[in-house]
Amino acid sequence: MNPEAQNLVAAGKISTADAEKLSQLEAGTFVLHKSWGVGRVSEWDLVGGDRLIIDFEGKPGHALKLGFAISSLEILPDTHLMSRRLAELDILKEMAKKNPTGLVELALQSSGNKMSLDQLEGLIKPHIIAEADYKKWWEATKKVLKAARHIVVPSKRQDPLVLRDSGEKPGTVMVKEYLGKRDLKGKLGVLGLIQKDLDLFENAASELIPVFQDISDTVRKAWRLHLKESLQLLLARDEIIDSIPECSAPLGSFKASDLVSEARTLIAENVAGLPAALYGRLYRAFPAAFPDRGWVTELLNHLARTGGRAVGEIATVLDANGEIDALAEYLKKAVRNRTLSQDLLIWICKERAGLAKSVFSIDLGHAVLDAVENDAISGGPKRAGRLEDAMSADKTLVSELMEDADLELVSLFAKRLLNTTAFDELTRRSLMARVIKARPEMESLMVDNNSGAREDNSLIVSWESLEKKKAELNELTTVKIPHNKSEIQIAREEGDLRENGGYKAAREQQTVLNRMKDELERDVNRARGTDFANTPTDKVGMGTIVEYSDAATGTLETLTILGAWDSDVEKNIVSYLSELAKSLTGKSVGEEAEVPTDTGETRKVKITAIRAFNPGA
Numbered sequence: 209m210n211p212e213a214q215n216l217v218a219a220g221k222i223s224t225a226d227a228e229k230l231s232q233l234e235a236g237t238f239v240l241h242k243s244w245g246v247g248r249v250s251e252w253d254l255v256g257g258d259r260l261i262i263d264f265e266g267k268p269g270h271a272l273k274l275g276f277a278i279s280s281l282e283i284l285p286d287t288h289l290m291s292r293r294l295a296e297l298d299i300l301k302e303m304a305k306k307n308p309t310g311l312v313e314l315a316l317q318s319s320g321n322k323m324s325l326d327q328l329e330g331l332i333k334p335h336i337i338a339e340a341d342y343k344k345w346w347e348a349t350k351k352v353l354k355a356a357r358h359i360v361v362p363s364k365r366q367d368p369l370v371l372r373d374s375g376e377k378p379g380t381v382m383v384k385e386y387l388g389k390r391d392l393k394g395k396l397g398v399l400g401l402i403q404k405d406l407d408l409f410e411n412a413a414s415e416l417i418p419v420f421q422d423i424s425d426t427v428r429k430a431w432r433l434h435l436k437e438s439l440q441l442l443l444a445r446d447e448i449i450d451s452i453p454e455c456s457a458p459l460g461s462f463k464a465s466d467l468v469s470e471a472r473t474l475i476a477e478n479v480a481g482l483p484a485a486l487y488g489r490l491y492r493a494f495p496a497a498f499p500d501r502g503w504v505t506e507l508l509n510h511l512a513r514t515g516g517r518a519v520g521e522i523a524t525v526l527d528a529n530g531e532i533d534a535l536a537e538y539l540k541k542a543v544r545n546r547t548l549s550q551d552l553l554i555w556i557c558k559e560r561a562g563l564a565k566s567v568f569s570i571d572l573g574h575a576v577l578d579a580v581e582n583d584a585i586s587g588g589p590k591r592a593g594r595l596e597d598a599m600s601a602d603k604t605l606v607s608e609l610m611e612d613a614d615l616e617l618v619s620l621f622a623k624r625l626l627n628t629t630a631f632d633e634l635t636r637r638s639l640m641a642r643v644i645k646a647r648p649e650m651e652s653l654m655v656d657n658n659s660g661a662r663e664d665n666s667l668i669v670s671w672e673s674l675e676k677k678k679a680e681l682n683e684l685t686t687v688k689i690p691h692n693k694s695e696i697q698i699a700r701e702e703g704d705l706r707e708n709g710g711y712k713a714a715r716e717q718q719t720v721l722n723r724m725k726d727e728l729e730r731d732v733n734r735a736r737g738t739d740f741a742n743t744p745t746d747k748v749g750m751g752t753i754v755e756y757s758d759a760a761t762g763t764l765e766t767l768t769i770l771g772a773w774d775s776d777v778e779k780n781i782v783s784y785l786s787e788l789a790k791s792l793t794g795k796s797v798g799e800e801a802e803v804p805t806d807t808g809e810t811r812k813v814k815i816t817a818i819r820a821f822n823p824g825a
Contacts, residue, residue, distance in 0.1 A: 387422060424460075464489070488521045577630070667731065667734045669772050745819055754768075756816055768780060770784065
């Protein structure tokens with residue numbers, strides 16, 4: 209114990225324990241304070257006020273009371289980077305320029321051989337490297353560290369920078385680290401580092417055998433609970449194997465095709481989130497997983513169930529295996545039936561000169577409009593989907609759709625484009641200008657439209673009836689049609705289809721269901737919802753309740769005129785499209801009208817009152 213510290217104990221100023229701590233804070237000792245940072249003890253001032261004088265970085269000669277100094281200061285070794293930063297700043301600056309690896313190694317040694325990139329940045333910036341220069345310095349240093357096999361630079365910022373034992377081979381360390389992980393995400397993280405640093409292995413093909421065997425064993429046990437991670441492990445393993453000469457998985461290993469086959473019904477919903485680089489490898493496993501061309505059907509089924517990145521990879525696999533015609537036939541049928549997802553429609557538009565060339569036609573344009581209008585109906589007029597953005601941003605898409613198309617089909621498409629509410633007015637005019645540029649004869653249609661001659665084939669419906677229609681369509685597409693497909697599959701497995709009554713009945717039902725679906729989709733696409741608010745009552749019209757008397761008998765009757773799907777005979781509610789509503793529409797109180805009867809004849813009535821329909825009444 210320092211003699212001066214002993215005197216303080218004898219005088220009753222500090223405890224023996226504090227005296228022991230104080231004895232370690234002799235002049236020249238490096239210390240760390242959580243607020244003031246690194247410093248060095250300059251002197252003890254026990255005569256002037258029982259305090260220590262500390263030369264902090266940027267704050268020299270700072271006095272601390274003994275008790276506060278003892279409790280708040282952490283002693284740093286002379287070799288710590290922060291100590292050297294205070295004592296040898298110029299040397300460290302020179303090291304940053306000429307030996308950045310040594311500087312990073314010193315930082316790691318000062319932090320227990322592992323630290324985050326943020327911690328490294330805090331140690332070096334702005335004292336050793338100026339704040340403005342740090343990013344450039346670190347990018348250059350990362351490249352240099354690639355050759356320093358004893359330092360692991362993380363691929364993700366949240367992962368730590370690690371100083372390895374220089375006496376152990378880097379490859380051995382990574383294999384041990386992988387085998388030490390017990391969860392699949394941890395294994396995937398280390399496997400990513402292995403893939404990134406394969407050049408650190410002396411003989412990767414043999415050194416990685418334990419890793420490959422563990423992947424196979426792990427996936428066999430875990431895929432039912434962790435399918436996505438299991439897929440990623442197998443596919444990443446195969447990526448590594450293919451990048452190493454004369455390397456292969458251990459005999460009997462679980463293959464990607466084995467997993468695809470066993471998890472057939474679950475693969476599509478677990479594809480989302482896979483790294484983009486693995487999509488192609490996944491779908492290339494399908495031919496081995498489903499032999500005898502069954503893989504073609506499986507891949508085509510995936511087209512409608514997976515996201516945008518998968519679409520191109522599936523098409524590439526089909527093309528590489530000579531099945532591009534099957535893809536074309538599938539897409540043509542899907543265009544006709546309007547069953548294409550936005551991802552598929554966008555892909556076809558992008559690949560119109562390539563793999564999707566045979567499907568690119570004016571009918572595709574109608575399918576695109578259908579999808580955009582469905583979005584507008586489902587999400588409201590301000591919803592902007594990726595397909596709508598793609599259609600307006602692609603300067604040549606619309607004009608290319610017009611090429612070689614029949615004039616009548618072009619005219620129909622142009623009318624739909626002019627009348628749709630899915631685009632704002634500016635976008636509609638821009639798209640129409642592209643149509644006219646490709647087909648100048650469409651300019652007259654634009655003129656007619658501007659003069660007010662516009663065909664409106666929309667249906668005005670109440671929001672309640674629209675939601676019911678959507679629910680009906682949803683039940684059809686998500687329950688009834690899938691159930692019918694299941695019945696067809698079960699019936700097909702029963703044997704000879706020519707004598708299979710159940711199969712024929714199921715196929716007939718399929719035709720009925722598909723026709724109902726087409727009609728419902730067409731109706732929903734045309735529908736425009738309203739709440740009948742602010743309906744004028746000077747004349748009979750939609751959203752009004754009209755009272756009238758029979759001219760012959762004087763009998764009073766009341767009729768409510770609402771949307772296309774709101775008819776209710778028991779409540780005297782009729783659609784505005786009905787003949788009865790049409791005969792009264794436009795009439796004012798006091799006017800007479802000829803209304804149809806059940807016998808096909810007409811009778812004369814007189815309007816006595818008109819009031820607005822109140823949905824809440």
